[in-house]
Amino acid sequence: MEHRKAWIVAVVSALVAALGGCGGGASAGETVPVVVGYQSRTINTVTAGTLLRSLGYFEKRLAELGARTGKKYTVTWRDYDTGAPITAQMIAGKIDIGSMGDYPMLINGSRTQKLSDNRTEMVSVTGYNARGALNMVVVAPNSTATSLVDLKGQKVSTSVGSAAHGTLVHALSDAGLNPVTDVRTENQQPSVGASALQAGGVAALSQFVAWPGQLVFAGQAKPLYDGGALNVPTLHGVVVRRGFAAEQPDVLDAFLSAQLDATRHLWAHPLAAAESVARDTGLPPEVVYLYNGRNGMVTFDATVKSEQRAALRGDLPFLKSIGNLDDLDVGSFVDDGALRRVYGGSYDADTRRTDNQARIGGADPVCQRPVTDPATAGETWLAGEEDTHPSATPTCLLRFVKSAQAGGKRMRAAYVPDALTGTRWFADHAVRVTDPAAGPDTHLLPFTTEANARRYLAAHPGATELDYPTALAQA
Structure with a gap:
């Protein structure tokens, strides 16, 4: 009889443990794995990638969470060159949280929208440029081209489906050129395109941060077109699998809190942050600081602004025209509810801010005047x-x-x-x-x-x- 009672107790305990784990993630004492996909060399995602990883803020937040829940959280960081493989891994349920650029994010949302647990949503911004200057067209240092019109009949390297490709198409159109018939677009990864430019295989390279700055700093290119002339916001951000967010809302909160920690660290210590990213990526610190420094080309701000939502909606027609996505409801894809939850009461006010909080200040030692205007500083x-x-x-x-x-x-x-x-x-x-x-x-x-x-x-x-x-x- 005692043996039968012990057997029943064991079965009931196992059932309770199993039921307790359904739909609610790991129970106390168990391990919760978290997989983060990022692009170390795409330096306007560093607050959700390279810098965040080096600072250990996410692991610290998870340790604090574990002290409350009794669970153990393990983080696996997976580094990729572009957003496309992160999307593929999220579709397969192998990456929970990812960071990427605006065009890859829209493709990510489109390709996962018919899935169930692996459907994704955009939950925060990492960095942005309000005018679109993160994308540039560069040519060889000895090129005689002085405007986009000079590229007519030439080969131009870009990554098809990227924001840099979008910038190229819009800029060529604005210059009176047909992007399809007047230039020959070579679909290449940034490193391949950079090599082709140096070898004379293409007349120009249209790419995203940090490639233009890196090539110019090395004396291997000069700018032909400044993406800021388009005056259309370009941004990077964070996407998450909805199934993961539903099962582990506390983990998502911890990630977004850690992203805010990293953002504030960059605001307070921009030079140290740039040097840290340079060490981890192999990029020259001077190039990283061009983008991520005080008054940098990238404004780091996690809030999702109305102008950015509008820019994402404005990107859809181009991506649909080249067959990279089906239609996507940006309104349902972008969900900053979790970010609001951890951000605090100033969220709405901060969504209306457009100033770079890592700003140049102090006094000019030569002209003997305060440094206050970002337009000239x-x-x-x-x-x-x-x-x-x-x-x-x-x-x-x-x-x-x-x-x-x-x-x-x-x-x-x-x-x-x-x-x-x-x-x-x-x-x-x-x-x-x-x-x-x-x-x-x-x-x-x-x-x-x-x-x-x-x-x-x-x-x-x-x-x-x-x-x-x-x-x-x-x-």
Whole structure:
């Protein structure tokens, strides 16, 4: 009889344990695996990828969660070159949370929308540029092309279906070219396209961050088209499998809280964050800081803004036209409910903010004035120094660089905003214009491309173009 009672108790206990685990994830004492897909070298996703991983904030948040639930949480990080394999793994149920760009996110949502547990939703933004400057078209340093019109009849490398491809198509159309018949698009991974550009196999390369900056910094390319001229937001963000979010809402909350932790860390320590990402990716720190630094080309902000929702809806026709997705209801795909839950009471107000909270400030040491205007502020990174030097205007920055060089100091990099689009760029790779009517501290104006400079020259008859050494001398 006692043996029979013991057997019944064992069976009932097993049933209770099994029922307790249905639909609710692991029970106390069990292990919950979490798989995160990210792109280490796509540096505008670092707050949900490379930087977040290196800081250990997600694991810390999960440890705190485990102390409350009695469960153990294990994180597996999987690094990919693009968003496409992350989407494939999410469809297969092998990745729970992923970060990628706007076009790949829309393709992700479209390809999973008919699934059940593996249907995905976008839950946060990582980084964005309000004008679309994260995508650029670059050409070889010795190219004679000065505008997109010069690419007619030429081969252009891009990754078909990416935001960089979208930028290329829209920019060519705006320039009066037919993107299908007037240029030959070569569908290539960024690294393959970069090699093709250097070998002369293509006339231009249209790619996303960080490829344009990396190639220009290495002296292997120069910008032909600044994506900021489109004035259409481009962004990256986080997607999650809905089944996972339903089963493990606390884990999703922990991830989004950790993303906010990493974002605030980047705001407070942008140079250290850039150096950390550089170590983990092999990218030059000066290139990472171009995008992820103070007043960087990437604004890191997890909130989902109305302008970004509109931009995603505006991206759909292009992706449908090239057969990369079926229709997608962006309104149901984008769900920032979990982010609101962990963010706090300022969420709605912060969705209306568009300023970069990692900003250049302080006092200009040469022009002796506060550095307050992001439209003109720049900074210089000198070798052997632990922080950058702010400048109120590009003219003031050139004076600082000239003074530093006279003192025997070497410049690692200097950054200035394009006077037309605001795109942050390398000061020594910018196209320079002098405009005497602009004033003594503002007359030396930088532009990312020859096309942008020509637009300014056309509107300011007294202005003239000059090279960087001449601009430095005139400062």
